[in-house]
Amino acid sequence: MKGQIKYRFVLLAFLGVFSLNMAFQDLYAQEAEKNRVRLKLDYVKIMDGDVYLDIKASARIDKKNVEISNITLEVFNEVNDEEIDLGNVITNMKGESKFTIKDLKSLKPDSTNVYTLGISFKGNDLYKSASKSVSFRDAEITAKIITKDSTNFVTATLKDISLDSLLVGHSLDVQVQRLFSPLKIGEEFNNTDENGTILVPVEKGIPGVNGNLTLEVVLNDSDDYGTVKALINAQIGTPIVEESTFDQRTLWSPRGKTPIFILVIANLITFGIWGILLYLMYNLFKISKS
Amino acid sequence: MKISDQLIKDLAPKKFGKRGVIWTIFLSVIIVLGIIAYIDQLIKGQEVTNMRDYALWGIYISNFVFFVATSFVGSVTVAILRLTKNSWRTPLVRIAEIISVAAIIMAGITIMIDMARPDRLLNLFIHARLQSPITWDVVIIPTYIVISLLLLYFPLIPDLAILKGPLEKTQPRLSKLYGKMALKWNGSKAQKALQEKSIRIIAIMIIPVGLLLQTIDAWLFSTTYRIGWDSTNFAPYFISGAFVAGVGALVVVIFLVRWFKKLENYITDSHFDKLGKFLVLACLTYLYFNVNEYFIPFFTAKKGEMAHLDMLFTGSYAPLFWLVIIGGLVLPILVLLFKKGRRPKSMFVIGILVVLGSWWKRFIIVTPTLLHPFLPIQGVPESWRHYFPSTHEWLITGATLAMAFLIITVLVRYLPVIPIQRTADEQQMLQSSKNSKS
Numbered sequence: 001m002k003g004q005i006k007y008r009f010v011l012l013a014f015l016g017v018f019s020l021n022m023a024f025q026d027l028y029a030q031e032a033e034k035n036r037v038r039l040k041l042d043y044v045k046i047m048d049g050d051v052y053l054d055i056k057a058s059a060r061i062d063k064k065n066v067e068i069s070n071i072t073l074e075v076f077n078e079v080n081d082e083e084i085d086l087g088n089v090i091t092n093m094k095g096e097s098k099f100t101i102k103d104l105k106s107l108k109p110d111s112t113n114v115y116t117l118g119i120s121f122k123g124n125d126l127y128k129s130a131s132k133s134v135s136f137r138d139a140e141i142t143a144k145i146i147t148k149d150s151t152n153f154v155t156a157t158l159k160d161i162s163l164d165s166l167l168v169g170h171s172l173d174v175q176v177q178r179l180f181s182p183l184k185i186g187e188e189f190n191n192t193d194e195n196g197t198i199l200v201p202v203e204k205g206i207p208g209v210n211g212n213l214t215l216e217v218v219l220n221d222s223d224d225y226g227t228v229k230a231l232i233n234a235q236i237g238t239p240i241v242e243e244s245t246f247d248q249r250t251l252w253s254p255r256g257k258t259p260i261f262i263l264v265i266a267n268l269i270t271f272g273i274w275g276i277l278l279y280l281m282y283n284l285f286k287i288s289k290s
Numbered sequence: 291m292k293i294s295d296q297l298i299k300d301l302a303p304k305k306f307g308k309r310g311v312i313w314t315i316f317l318s319v320i321i322v323l324g325i326i327a328y329i330d331q332l333i334k335g336q337e338v339t340n341m342r343d344y345a346l347w348g349i350y351i352s353n354f355v356f357f358v359a360t361s362f363v364g365s366v367t368v369a370i371l372r373l374t375k376n377s378w379r380t381p382l383v384r385i386a387e388i389i390s391v392a393a394i395i396m397a398g399i400t401i402m403i404d405m406a407r408p409d410r411l412l413n414l415f416i417h418a419r420l421q422s423p424i425t426w427d428v429v430i431i432p433t434y435i436v437i438s439l440l441l442l443y444f445p446l447i448p449d450l451a452i453l454k455g456p457l458e459k460t461q462p463r464l465s466k467l468y469g470k471m472a473l474k475w476n477g478s479k480a481q482k483a484l485q486e487k488s489i490r491i492i493a494i495m496i497i498p499v500g501l502l503l504q505t506i507d508a509w510l511f512s513t514t515y516r517i518g519w520d521s522t523n524f525a526p527y528f529i530s531g532a533f534v535a536g537v538g539a540l541v542v543v544i545f546l547v548r549w550f551k552k553l554e555n556y557i558t559d560s561h562f563d564k565l566g567k568f569l570v571l572a573c574l575t576y577l578y579f580n581v582n583e584y585f586i587p588f589f590t591a592k593k594g595e596m597a598h599l600d601m602l603f604t605g606s607y608a609p610l611f612w613l614v615i616i617g618g619l620v621l622p623i624l625v626l627l628f629k630k631g632r633r634p635k636s637m638f639v640i641g642i643l644v645v646l647g648s649w650w651k652r653f654i655i656v657t658p659t660l661l662h663p664f665l666p667i668q669g670v671p672e673s674w675r676h677y678f679p680s681t682h683e684w685l686i687t688g689a690t691l692a693m694a695f696l697i698i699t700v701l702v703r704y705l706p707v708i709p710i711q712r713t714a715d716e717q718q719m720l721q722s723s724k725n726s727k728s
Binding site: 251252253254255258259262263266269270273274276277279280281283284286287288289290 | 417418419420421426429433436437440443444447473474475478480481484485487488491492495499502
């Protein structure tokens with residue numbers, strides 16, 4: 001009997017501890033420290049193309065940078081302490097997102113013609129709330145190719161649109177679009193002169209499909225203007241000659257284009273051996289008849 | 291020439307005893323289990339194996355390479371010993387021919403198992419590209435099967451004719467079958483001339499074809515640029531490895547056949563001694579090519595090669611690697627160099643070690659290389675980084691090995707394992723020379 005009571009007591013104590021533990025699970029979850037979200041926001045304007053915000057969300061967890069995917073960020077236009085909602089974006093698997101601004105004129109600048117765009121994250125079970133903003137003035141780059149003494153040059157002019165003034169002493173990058181990363185040409189720094197202009201020679205011999213090159217003139221990550229980029233398509237490169245072996249008989253061609261020497265050797269060996277084998281089989285027949 | 295009754299009594303096929311029946315049932319059970327596993331693999335696909343994106347060649351391919359290597363025994367023992375006029379070969383050649391036939395048939399079946407979709411087998415011929423070593427393999431394996439069968443059959447014809455009569459009363463069905471297979475053999479000069487000429491042609495032809503088979507097998511690997519395979523040494527390395535596997539298998543089977551069939555008067559200790567010397571030559575040659583295969587990449591120490599060699603020498607495959615090299619190659623050499631080591635029982639143990647070593651050696655050649663691709667393995671489940679065969683793979687592979695044993699068992703049961711006519715001829719010649727001396 002005593003043993004039975006003892007057994008029941010142990011069982012009850014065990015169940016009690018188990019239930020208490022279950023009840024406090026939520027509490028523990030709430031007490032777990034949330035991680036801080038790091039937001040990166042860049043304004044990019046491509047002349048005669050898209051204007052957008054480049055967004056990246058990450059966090060530092062266990063001394064490692066972790067990209068935060070699938071979180072919703074609100075995008076707004078900030079004017080004199082007022083936030084005008086522009087829409088939402090969701091980060092992809094790499095924690096990145098792109099918010100396209102359909103028309104810059106639809107945004108409101110402050111009294112000094114500075115645009116301020118912001119993003120904010122409300123926070124969730126894992127991450128604290130966060131926000132980030134970027135301010136910029138509207139600038140433009142006009143770029144074209146000119147030829148002097150049979151040398152091609154990229155000439156580009158940088159201008160502040162709201163002030164309608166040329167921008168002097170800003171460094172512009174000139175580069176050729178490539179598959180993985182652009183190929184820079186010209187000096188390391190191409191500063192705009194008193195006319196807000198740069199002149200950069202384009203080397204001869206840069207390869208392009210049919211000689212076509214896409215040149216970029218970029219004001220890169222400026223504190224005042226963000227990133228502004230102008231693209232020029234010009235047929236000034238050296239045409240790429242495709243060294244195709246498509247119609248040739250190669251080791252990697254389809255069966256219809258097998259190299260002749262392989263056809264000859266392989267067939268000679270195969271038919272040679274099988275010829276002898278057939279002769280041997282015929283000998284079996286002859287043995288049975290002799 | 292009259293064949294003595296004693297010779298026929300000793301060498302004619304006999305019915306299985308109890309041990310033979312148990313052995314056959316044991317093999318049949320393994321085969322049935324393997325067939326069930328294979329049917330499941332056909333239904334569910336190769337998902338049931340542990341082969342994935344990286345280790346896409348697993349135990350099936352290493353088993354295939356082992357069978358191809360073992361089939362080389364027909365070329366090295368039968369043909370080479372015949373052409374070099376080594377008369378001691380007589381009681382051994384038929385068993386070698388039987389092993390050769392069993393191994394090459396199973397090689398063909400094993401490669402189809404690895405294909406997973408046997409219904410697409412015809413595509414290998416319809417869409418064959420002659421530039422691909424795989425196509426050469428598709429051609430050479432059936433060719434070698436036919437040559438091996440002819441190599442077994444031609445010398446067998448007189449023996450079948452001899453056995454037809456004595457078995458007429460005791461085993462009439464077998465006698466009838468032998469009669470048909472003997473092709474009306476009466477030992478006439480014309481028949482003998484045709485037979486001898488044909489055997490000579492096969493003996494000559496099987497050597498280059500055997501070398502071609504092993505070479506193509508090696509090229510399947512060495513033409514892929516992969517670390518551990520990209521080697522000009524690979525074809526001779528495979529040929530010497532096949533020499534080892536083939537002679538090792540021959541030693542094991544000969545010991546068992548001699549023991550079961552009580553053929554000690556025909557397969558003597560002297561035969562084992564000679565086979566031992568033959569095997570040690572094979573092992574030394576293979577060791578030399580192994581040194582070549584591993585020393586040069588180790589010495590030049592290219593980054594990818596070093597990662598591969600580290601895995602073999604000190605990494606996860608090190609125990610298996612050293613077991614294969616030491617147990618399957620160095621130890622046999624050390625034992626076989628001594629006369630005592632070439633006695634039948636120690637030869638049998640060494641033969642088993644060599645065969646096991648040869649089988650696992652193929653596994654070491656195939657798998658570790660696949661786990662070292664040129665681009666790092668990323669974004670895949672952890673299990674894809676390693677490979678060890680699944681239960682399905684073991685069952686199916688076990689069944690293929692059992693099938694090879696079963697083919698050997700059936701052929702040993704129904705065929706005279708020692709050439710009767712040739713043994714009689716040799717006995718006659720010996721008697722004549724004795725008479726002439728006295």
